[in-house]
Amino acid sequence: MTQFLKCATLALLAAAAPATAFAQTLGFATLQPGAINHVQAQIISKVVQTATGMQVRVLPMRGTAAVLSAVHSKHAEFSVGTASHMTTAVLGTHDFKGRAKVNLRVAFTALAFPIGIMVRNNSSIKTVADMKGRRFPTGWKAFPNGIPLANGVLAAAGLSLADMESVPTSGLIPAANDFKVGKNDGTTFAVGAPKVAEINAAIKGGLRFLSMDNSPAALARVKKVRPDYFIMTLKPNPRFAGILGPTNVLGVNLVITAGAHVSNDTMYKFVKAVAENKAALAKGHPSFNGFFPDKRMAKQYSSVRYHPGSIKYFKEKGIWPGK
Incomplete structure (x- = not known):
């Protein structure tokens, strides 16, 4: 009888337990x-x-x-x-x-997800074309998607990572940290990301996203990097640190x-x-x-x-x- 009661009690407890427990x-x-x-x-x-x-x-x-x-x-x-x-x-x-x-x-x-190149707001770099010969993250071993994303933005100005002064990086966050301390002149990042807001608040004068050329020729170059890339326009918004005016950025799905x-x-x-x-x-x-x-x-x-x-x-x- 005692064994029966124990089994019955266990069964009741199991039935009463939250489904999420299992x-x-x-x-x-x-x-x-x-x-x-x-x-x-x-x-x-x-x-x-x-x-x-x-x-x-x-x-x-x-x-x-x-x-x-x-x-x-x-x-x-x-x-x-x-x-x-x-x-x-x-x-x-x-x-x-x-x-x-x-x-x-x-x-x-x-x-639709916006990606851009961020630079210091007080930098002399005003356009994507101005990035030529500048210090920029390369390598991206832990974040290989960083390569086509960077090339997608640069392609609008007829550039690629090959036109940059190489600053080796392992991934997205390390590249952003290098930018924060001045080891590179710009880097790619998602607009609206927490890391962007952090850096914008930390560096003197804040940061600015470069606007891409959105001409048909520029778009064609972008699509040669990845066919489903596109160009989207963002307007200033409190959640978009670095978007200081209408800004064309890389769009990805x-x-x-x-x-x-x-x-x-x-x-x-x-x-x-x-x-x-x-x-x-x-x-x-x-x-x-x-x-x-x-x-x-x-x-x-x-x-x-x-x-x-x-x-x-x-x-x-x-x-x-x-x-």
Whole structure:
């Protein structure tokens, strides 16, 4: 009888325990603190946890290659990054040559993401063309996506990293720290990132993002770097440190990537939670004001596939334009 009561008690306790205590923890790989992707991953994770009860843990990593590799190898379920970099990973080209990450899927397209070259506001560098021969980060071993992003901005002025005075760097945050202490004359970074605000407050006179030429010829040069790059115009905004007037910057499509190992049900719940909670996302970070839960989150790409769980949600909402 005593044994029966013990078993019954354990059964009741198990039934009363929160479901999340037994839930799988989902890993969300992203860049280190200071990068805007890290903030965005935190906000998305919080929204998904609140809406679904699924546990999502943010996993900071050294660079974009490590982020995508973690998802491909099932050490994480999700990541955030550019569509163009995901494409090179899936196809095994550029910095992923011979190391194709075929297990990557698109969860959804988040927003158009602005990237620019920041310089000191009191610098004599006024245009992207003025960067020629200046000290600029190169190497980017831990953040290989830094190479096409920098070349994308420079291409508007007919330049590339080959035209710069090389200052070797390992990644995004180290390059920004070098800029902060004067070791380089400029560096690429996402507009609106926490690190940009930090540097703007720390250096005398603040910083300024260079405006790109947005002529058809300039855009054609940019697209030779990556076909899905574009040019977008930003206006001064309290959250955009360094945007002192209308400024043309590099636009990239930011996507949330998922592993093929993520179940359809988990993926469906994840996308549904994000799509139906834009207000909570934007409250967490204003960049999500640029997220639109319509056909834009199901934007089609030529070389990467959406996860079946995402497609199920898109079809239910009538926003799936794909085949």
